[in-house]
Amino acid sequence: MCKWILTNGASASSHLPCCCLLLLFLVSSVPVTCHDLSQDMLSPEATNSSSSSSSSFPSSFSSPSSAGRHVRSYNHLQGDVRKRKLYSYNKYFLKIEKNGKVSGTKKENCPFSILEITSVEIGVVAVKSIKSNYYLAMNKKGKVYGSKEFNSDCKLKERIEENGYNTYASLNWKHNGRQMFVALNGRGATKRGQKTRRKNTSAHFLPMVVMS
Template identity: 65%
Template structure:
């Protein structure tokens, strides 16, 4: 229950400057007082307006003002949060086999060679995909312990140590497949993608394009 009262004019629309009277016109029933719920809603609305005037968060176009709460000028909390603020996704680990649209499983052998295989349960194709930040993953072969990495020239290889070259931006494409682009390296301003050609051989990152089937992978759960 609110601890303070609204101005009389807000509760009694009939009481305005120059036209106020002590009772209803003859023949009309007495004006009913607002319910406690209406009083609290009015209190909350006025507090929200006062907060905005003091430097709080204004509501955006089409946004319900009751969905915005601000403390001072801090707009860090709303009922609708952007995906970028979901930091709890960091550290998420998945065991998957990356199956390309060209029907090959990505694998890394013990020598560090990256290749594609059609063998479904091949040990070197089982990958640990770990989220290192929102939308960025590190991919490691479970059997060899080597990380998938990309060189400055766009060559894929297995790295014994985790480093910035092992970070890839993971994106779900419109067809449901994922693409993996190097976070560190670009070629002429273009992203370089993990890619397997029609023979299952890795392509240079600068020769791959986001929409090309060779860059599309479906993360499949191990069986």
């Protein structure tokens, strides 16, 4: 094609203005190459350059699928209050008496067994007897007791187990790396946290709705 332009341009030089001849000469002198854009789009260089440019963005520009787990808000769960009775697998209602003693009772109408369960963090609750105004707590040594004031011992991790019962483990204290759970033995007495395990049914409680 370029050869055709040069040859015919020379023979027609007498009929074309000088500017046209100059334009024809310039066009004919530019090398014409066929460029396949699809190859660039699929070439490793293009892929690597695009990935490297995307990786240069700060972490705040990460994809929503990866970032959503960290930025999702659960504020609507905090402050949730439930009035419940905790019925143990051993058939005791957990109660906190006016002196702060924690134990189990068989009496369904025991006022000290009516509890207020409040969400303080995600998956963390505070359990308080409405009648005695004591919080369910566990200290560093695994002792379960009633606390008049809310403190770090009162933060319990609430989890629904496979059998549908709930477990309540100390948020801040562990024994040899193991979680310690609120549990009632077969006599309705509290167990030391060191002697409890998640799968022990003595640590399993069924929250029962209390009608106002």
